[in-house]
Amino acid sequence: MYAYDELDRTLINERVSEFRDQVKRRLSGELTEDEFKMLRLQNGVYLQLHAYMFRVAIPYGTLSSKQLRALARVGRRYDRGYGHFTTRQNIQFNWIKLAELPDALADLAEVGIHAMQTSGNNMRNVTSDQWAGVAPGEVEDPRIWSEILRQHTTLHPEFSFLPRKFKIAITASEHDRAAIKVHDIGLRLYKNAEGETGFEVLVGGGLGRTPFIGKTIKPFVHGRDILSYVEAILRVYNQYGRRDNIYKARIKILVHELGIEKFAREVDEEWKQMGDVGLTLDHSVIEEVRSRFSYPAYEKLPHMPDELKQAAHDPLFERWRRNSVFPHKVQGYSIVTLSLKPVGAPPGDATSDQMDAVADLADRYSFGEIRVGHEQNLCLPHVAKRDLPQLWKALDRIGLATPNVNLVTDIIACPGLDYCSLANARSIPIAQELTRRFANHDTAELIGRLHINISGCINACGHHHVGHIGILGVEKNGEEFYQITIGGRADEGAQMGTLIGPAIPYAEVADVIEDIVEAYLALRDRPEELFVDAVKRLGVEPFKERVYATR
């Protein structure tokens, strides 16, 4: 958990009253929409098809039960009783009235939550591993560094008017759960041969219209130098980034055009010239931030408590445990993922009632802490193993124990044409139909790990490029069509998927995905060979043939 200081609280409160005033002036006609648009975007307010959409940041995916209750309340009081968790550790509300937004912001400010930098051409929410601080084998808690970067870049004048939005993600584990290779800057924390803690720095990753995998520009930057090094990157970007063409303005395009070697040289040059600009982090500064993250007082518990041994006789519990419970760095504890992907429901949505119930369960079983991951699921990070059977029953009662984490029905999907004004096609009903087709959990387990990601347009909010199966909505003569890619991945081996052929009409998408999965089951060389690995070994041809031979 993180304790905000007075400065942050004052800042958040000032922003709320400022926005209240701006909304008042907009509604009275004193401000035109042109003047107001940038102001609302700076507070996370977009316009969608039916209403305003309000995006709230959940820094590095960490929430207290109190904060989650505040989000539930916003959903209930100002929206239609639910919220949508996004792929960048934010939550969106889809039906908020502009006139009531200042009140919603004020309610959230009471618990230290805000919507700063959730939109606009600035530094966005710095995301991190949702298992930060609890994952076994982690170098150290990456949120310390997310927080240092967040403090430095929040409302920093130089970074508030970048050529385009800018996204940073940090991981401190071997296995990358933060998708650092598809971010503008990806940071991997590790210890070098001398035992010093520092970062491998990647730049230029991103999805959208022109997808790129981030490349390493510096294999090791010492922790104390990370702010100045990131600043050097941003300065080079600020200087060369294309402001003339929105499609070319992201840093990935600059890195691509200059080439990674030249870009790295420019950054190094800038870094040298900057000299000591007061950005070197003192040990005491790092320790100060570290001290704000508190960890629970864990008990000394057995690795295999009796409660767990007994529950193991229940096959339904066992299935959920296999699927949703992960090792914790402390013996006797587990990390538990709560699937927001029940069969037939929109991926990533949670009702206010569910949020309240999760907050209560977090208080009872997880030291009052909840995490949000980029796969649009929630997580309880500190659950004593002896409590797992009780927790499972409680989750099942509120519809959050679907045993499908990382399986074919754990789908990432953007809001698509049901909500989004930029969409070509719908995403959510495709996801819903797929969860019905693969509703049998035995089949899903047999298929194994398989990530399906769906976006309703090329902006790629649903990360379709890096889905094991990616589905992208396009429009053909006013009809919804979908391009299918296979073989993408978002982890440490990040890679873009390959298009299998011509786009497919709405009504056939679920059939096509079933065909692809059936082809995989027939072609895999052993049950442990994952879908992505089979695609890597075989290429797209056999899948393509299966899909198009009869169509």
Next chain:
Amino acid sequence: MVTANRTWDGVVIYRTAQQGWSANLSDAAIVRTSDEARTLLGEATADDVGAIGPYIAPVELKDGGEIKPGNLREHIRSEGLTIDLLPVPA
């Protein structure tokens, strides 16, 4: 027709023939030529306080004069989500 979102709450609205706005598509002013459409859009755009982002969108006129949205996007704006929000029991 010309459609937009209402400023204070974001609700979908349609420009009426009486130079106002309505949340019902059946109240929308229907135009048939591009000149008429431009005029209607001009009036709508002039109301910057009441509405955001007005644009011209297609409609379909049914026998009997019923007005229907002319494409899927407008259908969703007018009729709401095409999805069930709560999980369907399997």
